[in-house]
Amino acid sequence: xxxxxxxxxxxxxxxxxxxxxxxxxxxxxxxxxxxxxxxxxxxxxxxxxxxxxxxxxxxxxxxxxxxxxxxxxxxxxxxxxxxxxxxxxxxxxxxxxxxxxxxxxxxxxxxxxxxxxxxxxxxxxxxxxxxxxxxxxxxxxxxxxxxxxxxxxxxxxxxxxxxxxxxxxxxxxxxxxxxxxxxxxxxxxxxxxxxxxxxxxxxxxxxxxxxxxxxxxxxxxxxxxxxxxxxxxxxxxxxxxxxxxxxxxxxxxxxxxxxxxxxxxxxxxxxxxxxxxxxxxxxxxxxxxxxxxxxxxxxxxxxxxxxxxxxxxxxxxxxxxxxxxxxxxxxxxxxxxxxxxxxxxxxxxxxxxxxxxxxxxxxxxxxxxx
Numbered sequence: 001x002x003x004x005x006x007x008x009x010x011x012x013x014x015x016x017x018x019x020x021x022x023x024x025x026x027x028x029x030x031x032x033x034x035x036x037x038x039x040x041x042x043x044x045x046x047x048x049x050x051x052x053x054x055x056x057x058x059x060x061x062x063x064x065x066x067x068x069x070x071x072x073x074x075x076x077x078x079x080x081x082x083x084x085x086x087x088x089x090x091x092x093x094x095x096x097x098x099x100x101x102x103x104x105x106x107x108x109x110x111x112x113x114x115x116x117x118x119x120x121x122x123x124x125x126x127x128x129x130x131x132x133x134x135x136x137x138x139x140x141x142x143x144x145x146x147x148x149x150x151x152x153x154x155x156x157x158x159x160x161x162x163x164x165x166x167x168x169x170x171x172x173x174x175x176x177x178x179x180x181x182x183x184x185x186x187x188x189x190x191x192x193x194x195x196x197x198x199x200x201x202x203x204x205x206x207x208x209x210x211x212x213x214x215x216x217x218x219x220x221x222x223x224x225x226x227x228x229x230x231x232x233x234x235x236x237x238x239x240x241x242x243x244x245x246x247x248x249x250x251x252x253x254x255x256x257x258x259x260x261x262x263x264x265x266x267x268x269x270x271x272x273x274x275x276x277x278x279x280x281x282x283x284x285x286x287x288x289x290x291x292x293x294x295x296x297x298x299x300x301x302x303x304x305x306x307x308x309x310x311x312x313x314x315x316x317x318x319x320x321x322x323x324x325x326x327x328x329x330x331x332x333x334x335x336x337x338x339x340x341x342x343x344x345x346x347x348x349x350x351x352x353x354x355x356x357x358x359x360x361x362x363x364x365x366x367x368x369x370x
Contacts, residue, residue, distance in 0.1 A: 001112065001309045002339035003043060004073045004080075010065040012038040013366040022359035023075070024336070028343040030363035036343040039363070040115070040316045043341065046072045046083050047113040047312075048137060049094050049104060057087050074111050076309060081110055104151075105144035112141050112303050112311035116296045116318050123295060124288040125280050128269040135270060138299055139199045142306045146195055153188035153265065160185055161260050168259035175252075182248050185264065190240040192265045193225075197233050200225050200270065202305070207298035211274075214290050214329050221294060222273040228263040293326055297333050313340045319350060328352060 002023040008014040013035050030036040037053075044052050051060060061068040067088035074081045084095040093100050094107045101107040123134060140147045160181040167173045204223045211221035225233065229243040247263050248255075255262050272279045272291050279291050303311045313334055319327055319342065331354040334340050340354075347355055361370050 001074055001076045001312065003046075003111070003312060004075050006039070006042060006046075007069075007071040008042055009067075009069040009071075010062040011042055011068040011070055012060060012062065014038065015062065015366065017366075017368060019361070019368055019370075021339070021341075023339055025340045025342065025354055025358035026361060027347060027355060027358045028341065028361045028363055028368075029346065030343075031345055034363045035366045035368075036363045037316055039368075040117075040314050040341060040343050042070050043072070043312065043314060044113055044115055045085060046070050047111040047141065048108060049085060049092065052115060052117070057092060058089070060087050072111070083107075083111060103148070105147045108147060109141050109144045109307075112307060112309070113314060114138075114296060114299045114303070114311050115314040115316065116293075117314075117316040118318055118321050120296065120318070121289055121292050121321060123292045124272050124283070128267075131270040132266070132268065135196055135199060138302075139195060142303060143195060143199075146192070149188045149191045149195075153185065153192060156181055156184045156188065157261055157264065157266060164255055164261065165259040167256045171256070178252075185261070186241055186244040186248070189244060189264045190237045193227055193229075193231070193240050193268070194235075194237045196265065196268070197225055197235070201233070202302050203295065203298055206301045206305075207294045210297050210333075211290060211294035214294060214326065215274075219274050219287070219290070220276075221291060222276075223295075224271040224273065226269040226271050227265075228267045289322070289326065293322070293330060297330065300334070300338060310338045313338045315340065315342045317343055317345075319344060331355070 003021055004023075005018065005020045008017040028036045028039055041051055041053055045060070051057075054060070067086060069087075070085045072083050074083060082097060084098070086093045086095075094104070095101065096107055096110060123130060136146075136150060140150070160178070163173075163178055163181060167178070200223055207223065208221050211219060229240070229247045231240050231243045244263070251262060274283055274287050274291065277283065279287055283291070300311060300313065315330075319330075322330065327350065331352045335354045342355070342358070344350075359370065361368050
């Protein structure tokens with residue numbers, strides 16, 4: 001798949017922009033704060049309906065304007081799909097084929113995107129929240145139904161935490177409602193963990209040989225899901241549910257005392273091991289970066305294996321963060337098969353045939369020239 005055109009109205013520092021892209025490689029050059037990352041963000045938002053940079057959607061609307069609109073046409077093997085996101089003070093609307101979609105699970109997945117930005121280099125050494133967000137975003141775009149379960153889980157989790165805080169102050173509150181919310185939480189939590197296990201099995205399959213190649217065949221990468229309940233990878237949903245029931249039964253007094261839900265996918269983590277050692281704790285910066293790069297490259301093949309088309313790759317100011325060897329490995333991997341967007345302040349010093357054949361766009365103060 002590839003994005004044929006992008007149309008922005010009142011988006012960030014763009015008043016009006018209509019731009020057509022090459023179906024192979026597009027290089028967006030500009031100094032900082034000129035709007036090149038805004039273009040990358042718009043493509044990402046068109047795929048996921050949310051920004052990777054901010055949770056405050058009003059920041060996406062141009063100053064003194066009432067709304068922002070992002071439109072794009074996605075070309076797939078058998079169809080052409082118009083997508084549209086409109087953001088205003090009244091909320092956000094997502095349209096597919098000009099029809100508003102009430103559920104995110106009906107919209108997400110029509111445009112598959114893999115983004116690699118400098119902050120993604122913290123995937124390994126950053127907080128568990130970063131890794132949970134990574135798996136939720138990537139899994140959601142190949143299994144949109146996952147988004148439903150995640151949304152329901154978060155809704156019930158909020159209700160359960162609110163009740164636990166009330167019970168923390170007043171121990172005489174009847175526990176019947178807590179039991180109901182716990183059962184609902186377990187239903188969605190078990191599905192989420194079951195699907196995360198399956199996703200990481202696929203990710204491991206694609207990432208291990210990539211990492212082995214980047215490391216000159218001297219490193220073996222292992223990816224492990226670390227849940228807050230005692231379940232093994234491959235466990236059935238029923239087994240996961242049973243483990244949750246037992247864990248909540250044992251810890252109910254502790255949860256009331258603390259006023260929060262202590263177990264579930266909102267507290268799980270993903271661990272990366274290289275040659276048997278935890279990369280987050282013991283890995284060098286080079287090993288951490290190789291691991292992050294391997295994961296991102298693995299996503300490309302994983303998505304292709306699941307949906308039958310390659311995703312779009314966004315490389316947002318990341319090439320300058322990689323050494324020449326990792327740069328070359330990245331560009332060699334994508335060459336000729338993935339529509340790629342590269343944002344950078346300069347291509348000086350980056351010598352690769354992939355970039356030499358690219359379409360060049362220059363951005364200055366919200367104006368794009370080619």
